[in-house]
Amino acid sequence: MLMFAGAVALGAAAPAEARNIVLTNDDGLTANVKALYDRLKAEGHDVIVAVPCSQQSGMGGAMRFLRPIAPLTENCANDAAEVGAPGAGPMTRPGLGPDFYYVAGTPVMAMLYGIDVVAQSRWGGPPDIVLSGPNIGQNAGSIVISSGTVSNAQFAMIRDIPAIALSAGEHTASGADLVNPQSVEVATLTVRLLDQLELSSGGGRLLPSGVALNVNFPDQLANARWRMSRIGSYIRYDVRFVTDMRRPNPNGEQEGPAQPGVAIGRSNREPGPGQADNEAAIVESDIAVSVMQLAYDAPEETRQLMGQTLDTLIDN
Structure with missing residues (x-):
């Protein structure tokens, strides 16, 4: 895990190599996603944007299985696509270019469209990394269970694709012009993180298999430090x-x-003993970087303990 210690130092990182990136979220077309796309493209990355047609916060890992997606009955958020357009496809809003796609479905459905359809067509395989966000509002603490932003990273991790969930402050909300100065700041910081991971990877895989990051930016970015954190038990x-x-x-x-x-x-509660390193506490003033494991599997010692508890029931 030494690479993560280096990642939060984030000094002057070397320019990143060009990577294939799927950029997704749970908010639809926003200033946050447009600013990060522009910043990534300026660094030379090849980027596919695949986001829900409409605001889908709180949908977590929901998917609509085995149900075809009908054509749009109303415009997507910020007119990314208009009534009558297919349930999934390229955005038609003027000025976006050919890298932007929408899905009239949940966040994970949009992310899967990006990696299963668009990435396969463009690159013949999965992206080098999935970036989910930046969300409008932090996903810190127990709220991650219902977060589409975090669920996108979890599903990418299940596919063995490196992934980072990114969440910013509520003041990064998007207007119809898709312009927000704080969105640009968050995008710049995100690229610094990606550059550091690139430097540590030596041109290889950006994150270990079975590992993803949950990164939360504070409302005020001016003096924020990068700090390692854990999702923990503090409820924000x-x-x-x-x-x-x-x-x-x-x-x-x-x-x-x-x-x-x-x-x-x-919440009005203050962090209790042992909660100082919780991301929900750290993000009040600093950038919280938490390391997530794959899905729900318990550590080996916990499995062994439960095996002993169920010893007379389990067939060993």
Whole structure:
């Protein structure tokens, strides 16, 4: 794991070699993804953008199996494609060029379209790396379970493709012009990370098999340091099912009937003992880099413990 220690130092890295990259997210066409695409292309990388047609935050690893995707019944986010276009294909918004694709489906469906269809057509195989994001809002702590940004990286890892999930602050939200100065800052920092991985790889694989990164950028980037972190147990957001999703109007009144749903908000809890290295705590001021393992498999010592617990049941 020495390469990760070097990655967070991030001094003056050598220029990266040209890599084949699938860039995906769970937000659709945004300033964040456009800024990172532009920065990667400026570095000489070959980049395919494959994102959901519409905002798909909170969909996690959801997929719609064995159901054909119908033509669009409404325009994609930021007019990436218009009503009547196929359920998946190249974006038609003027000025984007031929590298941008959409899928009227979940984040993982869009990522798979990028690696299974577009990458196969262009490169005859998988990309060198999947970059998922930058998300609008951090994916730090337990929220990663429902994150399409993180699930894209997990599914790429299952395919044995190096992957990094990237999440930025809420102030990187996109307007119709796809321009946000903070998106450009996040893109520049992301390329620094990629350059460092390239330097450590010696031209080989960018991340070990079965490993992906979850990288969270703070709201304020000016004095942020790169720090190793862990997903851990600190909860930055409260996610709860509530019986009334209504919000007060400017007069402090709630209008209409109560409707149930899932609410999310910032937690007021401070990190407890042993949680100082949790990414959800670090990202308050610094750039948190967490190392993710493949899927849900438990460590060997935990498997052995459960084998002993179920000794009389399990046929050894």
